[in-house]
Amino acid sequence: MANKRRTNELNQQIDDNLRKVYADAANEPVPERFTKLLEQLRARAAERPPEPPEEKS
16 A cells, blocks of 8 residues: 555656646747748738638538
8 A cells, every 4th residue: 555655656746747738838938940930921811812621512
């Protein structure tokens, strides 16, 4: 029974650490080069006329 409790505690520590790492990464700013790339893609998309929807057979 002590082994099961130790395993549960270890799993909880792993879960907590993973949540912290992902939360830290999610709060980091988007690199400027990615922001510029997104701006370029949006500008190109705005220049093109919209494509007609595909017809279903």
